[in-house]
Amino acid sequence: MRQEGHGVYAGGMRKAVPLLAVLLLAAACGGAPHSPQATVEDAVVTLPAVAGRSGAAYFTVSTNHGPTRLTGITSPRVGRIELHETVEQNGVATMRPIGEASFSPDSPLVFEPGGSHAMLFEVDPALRPGDRLSLTFALDPAPSMKVEAEVRGPGQAHMGH
Numbered sequence: 001m002r003q004e005g006h007g008v009y010a011g012g013m014r015k016a017v018p019l020l021a022v023l024l025l026a027a028a029c030g031g032a033p034h035s036p037q038a039t040v041e042d043a044v045v046t047l048p049a050v051a052g053r054s055g056a057a058y059f060t061v062s063t064n065h066g067p068t069r070l071t072g073i074t075s076p077r078v079g080r081i082e083l084h085e086t087v088e089q090n091g092v093a094t095m096r097p098i099g100e101a102s103f104s105p106d107s108p109l110v111f112e113p114g115g116s117h118a119m120l121f122e123v124d125p126a127l128r129p130g131d132r133l134s135l136t137f138a139l140d141p142a143p144s145m146k147v148e149a150e151v152r153g154p155g156q157a158h159m160g161h
């Protein structure tokens with residue numbers, strides 16, 4: 001990022017995503033030659049099968065720099081989001097909340113059906129398949145990442161919910 005571009009860049013970003021703009025500027029101007037930066041890909045949200053039940057989110061997070069932790073996810077249209085892992089007990093797959101999830105440049109974090117996933121509670125009932133849902137990933141030490149997840153119907157199975 002070139003020095004003379006900063007003012008224009010910050011002004012353009014301020015209306016839409018002020019926090020992200022600040023973080024990006026901090027990353028660009030902080031002086032660290034290799035600032036941690038995470039990337040969220042393939043973010044998909046499946047809606048609750050029945051209104052009022054939980055939905056789920058799946059995604060892949062990678063980083064360019066050292067051990068990184070995903071410490072939470074928030075969305076303006078979801079009341080509460082938990083990180084869950086799926087474990088097999090006595091031959092039955094069950095899930096349990098985890099406070100955070102770790103990954104590294106060699107080993108991206110993959111949340112997928114049947115494995116680890118994010119559970120969405122109190123999902124905005126106005127959300128429809130084909131919509132986009134804003135998710136903000138809280139990361140450490142990489143700056144937070146905001147993505148627009150693809151919203152799908154409940155058919156894309158999430159076993160056990």
Ligand SMILES: [Cu+2]
Binds near residue numbers: 084095118
């Ligand atoms: Cu779950």
